[in-house]
Amino acid sequence: MKSAVIVFPGSNCDRDAAMAIEKVTGTAPTMVWHQETALPDGTEFVMLPGGFSYGDYLRCGAMAGVSHIIPAVKAHAEDGKPLLGVCNGFQVLIETGLLPGALMRNASLHFVCEKSPLTIENGNTQFTSRYGSTRDVIIPVAHHDGNYFADDETLDRIESEGQVVFRYARNPNGSARDIAGIINEGGNVMGMMPHPERAIDADHGGTDGLAVFESILGSA
Amino acid sequence: MKARIHVYLKPGVLDPQGAAVAGALKNLGFDEVENARQGKLIELDLSGDDADAAKTRVEDMCKKLLANPVIENFTVEMD
Numbered sequence: 004m005k006s007a008v009i010v011f012p013g014s015n016c017d018r019d020a021a022m023a024i025e026k027v028t029g030t031a032p033t034m035v036w037h038q039e040t041a042l043p044d045g046t047e048f049v050m051l052p053g054g055f056s057y058g059d060y061l062r063c064g065a066m067a068g069v070s071h072i073i074p075a076v077k078a079h080a081e082d083g084k085p086l087l088g089v090c091n092g093f094q095v096l097i098e099t100g101l102l103p104g105a106l107m108r109n110a111s112l113h114f115v116c117e118k119s120p121l122t123i124e125n126g127n128t129q130f131t132s133r134y135g136s137t138r139d140v141i142i143p144v145a146h147h148d149g150n151y152f153a154d155d156e157t158l159d160r161i162e163s164e165g166q167v168v169f170r171y172a173r174n175p176n177g178s179a180r181d182i183a184g185i186i187n188e189g190g191n192v193m194g195m196m197p198h199p200e201r202a203i204d205a206d207h208g209g210t211d212g213l214a215v216f217e218s219i220l221g222s223a
Numbered sequence: 224m225k226a227r228i229h230v231y232l233k234p235g236v237l238d239p240q241g242a243a244v245a246g247a248l249k250n251l252g253f254d255e256v257e258n259a260r261q262g263k264l265i266e267l268d269l270s271g272d273d274a275d276a277a278k279t280r281v282e283d284m285c286k287k288l289l290a291n292p293v294i295e296n297f298t299v300e301m302d
Binding site for chain 1: 236237239240243269287288289291294
């Protein structure tokens with residue numbers, strides 16, 4: 004599968020994302036600079052990586068959400084092709100309106116950086132199918148603004164539609180209903196605060212994130 | 224022309240930074256502080272001289288970038 008990782012000024016997990024994709028597909032993704040206006044021909048999967056795009060100015064992800072490449076990313080999503088945003092990438096997806104809600108400053112006001120136990124709430128998505136019957140995983144979090152917020156009506160709707168994909172077992176940031184990751188109605192756009200690309204190698208502390216990439220990229 | 228934009232959290236949206244500010248003021252002995260909410264002030268210098276038209280444009284800027292309508296309200300003052 005042909006993949007692309009979008010690189011913004013201040014992205015810092017873009018190479019980790021590329022490593023994870025290459026580990027599963029055997030092929031390095033194309034790194035696409037944010038000032039491009041088109042994705043490479045034939046791109047089937049796009050990832051928005053973690054980091055601190057534009058120094059988190061204004062709101063996390065706000066500037067990246069209006070950068071030149073975003074219309075092409077939106078068109079990719081509107082075509083029903085898979086799009087994954089991790090951490091800052093999740094914040095960008097929220098800011099572009101591709102996912103509902105908002106990500107606010109952590110309730111503790113502290114940056115959190117830890118291995119986070121999660122529950123897979125929906126194992127029937129194209130991002131989680133390879134988890135099989137596994138429901139409890141540990142994936143690292145590292146963020147200052149991961150406190151998921153939405154009004155009760157939106158929360159009830161995404162819960163009832165199976166759009167809550169990951170939930171914290173030990174809420175690190177005050178997120179509403181312990182939400183760690185959500186998917187859009189179409190099932191092709193997922194955002195999550197935990198970093199699956201940092202959990203793909205046993206020598207680096209665990210492999211619980213690998214199945215996210217295996218699920219989307221369809222190998223192993 | 225200048226536009227002064229206040230962006231602030233909607234009522235009911237938890238503001239941990241405001242709560243921390245209120246706590247710090249109390250620690251300094253300002254016991255009368257019951258609550259604090261923290262927002263942003265953005266000033267824009269604008270070309271043109273039609274304040275009404277400019278204000279409409281600024282409100283569009285707020286909706287498209289400067290405020291997040293899910294959690295924030297905004298007000299615009301023109302000078």
